[in-house]
Amino acid sequence: MTNLLTIAHVSKAYGSVVALDDVSIDIAANEFFALLGPSGCGKTTLLRAIAGFEDPDAGTITMTDNTPTANPPTTIDLLALPPNKRPVNLMFQSYALFPHMNVRTNIAYGLEREGLPAAEITQRVDEVLEIVALTDKATARPQQLSGGQKQRVALARAIVKRPKLLLLDEPLSALDRKVRAEMQIELKRLQHEVGITFVVVTHDQEEAMSMADRIAVMHEGRVQQVADPITLYSKPANVFVADFIGSGTLICGTVTASGFDALGTRLPAPTTTTTGSAVLLLRPENVTLTTDPHHAPLRGTVVETHFYGGSSTTSIAVPGLDAPVIASHAGAPTVHAGAEVGITWDPTGAVVIPG
Amino acid sequence: MPSIGWLRLPLWFTYLFLYLPIAVLVVMSFNASKIPFVWTGFSTRWYGELAQNELVREGLINTLIVAIGATIVATILGTLLAIGIARYVRSAIVEAYSLAPAIIPDLVLAIGLLAFFSLIGVSLSLFSVLLSHVVFGMAFVAAVVIARLGQTDPSLEEASRDLGASAASTFVRITLPTLAPGIIAGALLVFTLSIDEFVIAFFTDGPSTPTLPIVIYSMVRFGVTPEINALATILLLVSFTIVISAQRITRLTDAV
Structure with a gap:
């Protein structure tokens, strides 16, 4: 070029x-x-x-x-x-x-x-x-x-x-x-x-x-x-870009030699070379809900669901996070407001942003 | 709903109060009688006599010289003043000062100008009247053009520059045409104000070149004649025509 x-x-x-x-x-x-x-x-x-x-x-x-x-x-x-x-x-x-x-x-x-x-x-x-x-x-x-x-x-x-x-x-x-x-x-x-x-x-x-x-x-x-x-x-370069482009959930935590720690627990995340404080970005389409909260990395309460015809989004309030986690998937909502759900994601699809 | 038609009475009384004297003047200008307050029949005799009156004709020519000259100079300076203020001055005080000559009492302006002319040694003539009319005239033009500038999109000139026009070409092809309605309205306003301006002309005019309002004043001192009624009617017609066309021009372009 x-x-x-x-x-x-x-x-x-x-x-x-x-x-x-x-x-x-x-x-x-x-x-x-x-x-x-x-x-x-x-x-x-x-x-x-x-x-x-x-x-x-x-x-x-x-x-x-x-x-x-x-x-x-x-x-x-x-x-x-x-x-x-x-x-x-x-x-x-x-x-x-x-x-x-x-x-x-x-x-x-x-x-x-x-x-x-x-x-x-x-x-x-x-x-x-x-x-x-x-x-x-x-x-x-x-x-x-x-x-x-x-x-x-x-x-x-x-x-x-x-x-x-x-x-x-x-x-x-x-x-x-x-x-x-x-x-x-x-x-x-x-x-x-x-x-x-x-x-x-x-x-x-x-x-x-x-x-x-x-x-x-x-x-x-x-x-x-x-x-x-x-x-x-x-691959947003920093928290501003991650927040400004698209929607998603930002979780502040620390990268240690063995993984990403936040909210008092070890969360699935891609491996990075640098350690220190960092932010984990979860895009809605990468988040999956499970009905077994006790074996999921995060759990929370469903706040609301939106159905857009072809797809739907679910907001889940997670203790310790300011904003709810957003999950999106094809088809109609599978959970109702008030339900206790587990939240999982594909670690390779998540992004760790140093900062 | 109850009729509130009587509430319109004050309105009609106000109009009557405003326009009855003018109506009397216009009607009496067609009076055949020499006594200005007694109607004896319709006649255009006074208009004919007016045309024969040497003093009035000279006054009219003097007034037109002043009005046309002052209009041209005041329009150019007032437009430049408006553009300068709108572009480069971010001070409300400077803007207010530039418009002050339009607001301060004529008498104050007249005395000030007279003092100024004698201070710098300018002898009083039509030229000094013309200059004096430029002083308040450019303030009026500036006021109208500033209002117009406020309505125009500032990126028009940038667009012209962007498309390859020089600064001078942009001024002629874009700035002036978009301001034209304001400039024309301002010019007509100055012309109307100048042709019947008395106080400032009275103070700053030379004795051998009276303007029309001064001529009328000296005629009236010996009583109102039907000739003066005729002259006033003509002036009225001219002023009305100009003011109405100025308003129409501004309104036409406001719709744009």
């Missing part, structure tokens, strides 16, 4: 508030990359720094041009360029469609600024209008469009410039649930079709997990982990 964007040691503070703290991320060409984190984690600041609307206090952001025309590959220092000279386009959270222009002139705006011939502009605008299926809305004003249509115009306006990198700031947050699900698939399809590297900022972990090839989880201005969705879920 060739590297397109290299973010190295980028920091940014607003007064005493640290927005970005020594952030380093490499993004590959043609990748669908997500910056994921709760609000205030610095993900939008990073996106705006790439686009040119924030000046980092320290660090570098460079882009490598690997196209066959650029031989040998050239490296562009993005921070040295003003926003209008960067080969990067940003799709704003508010979409920022120009209200005094119609759909066609909104999309053509960027190409006109490049000074392209009128015939080429018309042709390229027609092409993207077709890609986003808005040909029949070309003369409509932004205020006459629905949320999903506005989003597609904003996308068309950015991709018509054929940037090497497209940045999307919370692209789906303004849409209602149903449209959002459609646009997730649509964005993924488009990214394949146009072959542009996408960097999406989102606070919605399901959105990031379902769309992105790789995700950088951010918290308090720091990158917590960069990995593909499956690795993030199954």
